Amino acid sequence: KQEVTQIPAALSVPEGENLVLNCSFTDSAIYNLQWFRQDPGKGLTSLLLIQSSQREQTSGRLNASLDKSSGRSTLYIAASQPGDSATYLCAMGGSYQLTFGKGTKLSVIP
Amino acid sequence: GAVVSQHPSWVICKSGTSVKIECRSLDFQATTMFWYRQFPKQSLMLMATSNEGSKATYEQGVEKDKFLINHASLTLSTLTVTSAHPEDSSFYICSALPRDRGFTDTQYFGPGTRLTVL
Numbered sequence: 266k267q268e269v270t271q272i273p274a275a276l277s278v279p280e281g282e283n284l285v286l287n288c289s290f291t292d293s294a295i296y297n298l299q300w301f302r303q304d305p306g307k308g309l310t311s312l313l314l315i316q317s318s319q320r321e322q323t324s325g326r327l328n329a330s331l332d333k334s335s336g337r338s339t340l341y342i343a344a345s346q347p348g349d350s351a352t353y354l355c356a357m358g359g360s361y362q363l364t365f366g367k368g369t370k371l372s373v374i375p
Numbered sequence: 376g377a378v379v380s381q382h383p384s385w386v387i388c389k390s391g392t393s394v395k396i397e398c399r400s401l402d403f404q405a406t407t408m409f410w411y412r413q414f415p416k417q418s419l420m421l422m423a424t425s426n427e428g429s430k431a432t433y434e435q436g437v438e439k440d441k442f443l444i445n446h447a448s449l450t451l452s453t454l455t456v457t458s459a460h461p462e463d464s465s466f467y468i469c470s471a472l473p474r475d476r477g478f479t480d481t482q483y484f485g486p487g488t489r490l491t492v493l
Contacts, residue, residue, distance in 0.1 A: 269418070299481070301484075306466075306487070306489065307486055307487060308379075308381075308468055308484045308485050308486040308487045309419075309468065309470075309484040310484075311481055311483075311484075314481055354418070354419070356419075361407070361424065361472070362421070363409075363419075363421070363482065365418040365419045365420075366418055367416065367417060367418045368418065
């Protein structure tokens with residue numbers, strides 16, 4: 266059974282700092298890896314999707330990487346802003362089965 | 376594009392009553408929708424997969440007679456929590472898989488419904 270772990274559970278950084286969020290998984294035979302953002306009491310917003318054959322994806326200040334051999338993915342956020350404050354979830358799987366981590370709660374301090 | 380809505384956004388009910396939550400894909404058709412439950416500080420847990428025109432598939436440990444799912448059209452799935460109890464209080468999120476998704480395997484998520492059972 267796929268297990269997804271996100272460390273740290275919470276992170277607080279000053280505005281402007283670059284940061285990395287970590288996600289590890291137990292089953293390397295994955296289909297896709299996806300990073301989501303969740304604001305308090307809200308649903309999920311998809312940030313980046315890395316397909317199994319890819320190693321990374323970039324969107325604006327966000328860069329996500331995937332290393333299946335080590336069972337890890339990272340989400341890099343450049344020049345963090347207070348508006349980036351949210352919980353970031355990673356999820357493994359294909360179209361029909363997503364396994365989520367518990368998330369990392371990010372606070373960017375002005 | 377690819378917007379999913381849920382209604383209601385929050386609901387408070389008395390123990391023993393039933394609550395219906397709607398999930399709609401607004402600008403696309405979805406043959407498959409998913410229902411998740413999220414407890415505080417926990418990850419999303421898949422409850423069931425809803426397929427248009429057929430019975431839902433429930434994950435292990437989820438009572439199908441308690442959580443009734445109906446996917447009557449390509450844009451609407453409903454989750455009914457029957458005889459709700461306080462332990463059913465949670466954040467329920469649906470997602471939809473576009474019927475015509477090309478090379479994308481992304482599920483599109485609704486904004487969630489906060490259920491509180493008194």
